[in-house]
Amino acid sequence: MEAKTRCLIFDPFAGISGDMILGALIDLGLGDEWLHELVASLPVKVRVEVSSVLRASLATTAVTVEASE
Structure with missing residues (x-):
C-alpha cells in the first residue's frame, strides 16, 4: 500500500494571530499534547x-498562552 502525502497550504493574506x-x-487533528510538551520544555x-x-x-478551539516575566 502506498503512503499518502498530505499537504496544507497556509496563506493568511490578511494576517492571523498565534493563538x-x-x-x-x-x-x-494534531491534538494538544505536543503543545503542552513544548511548553514544558521551555x-x-x-x-x-x-x-x-x-x-x-x-x-472552535481557543488557546490562551501566558508567560511570566
Whole structure:
C-alpha cells in the first residue's frame, strides 16, 4: 500500500494571530499534547490553556498562552 502525502497550504493574506494558528492546528487533528510538551520544555514558566468555545455560532478551539516575566 502506498503512503499518502498530505499537504496544507497556509496563506493568511490578511494576517492571523498565534493563538488562532495553534487553535486551528489542534482542530485539524494534531491534538494538544505536543503543545503542552513544548511548553514544558521551555526554560521559562509558561501556562497554556486549551478550551472549546463557540464564537459567532462556530465551534472552535481557543488557546490562551501566558508567560511570566
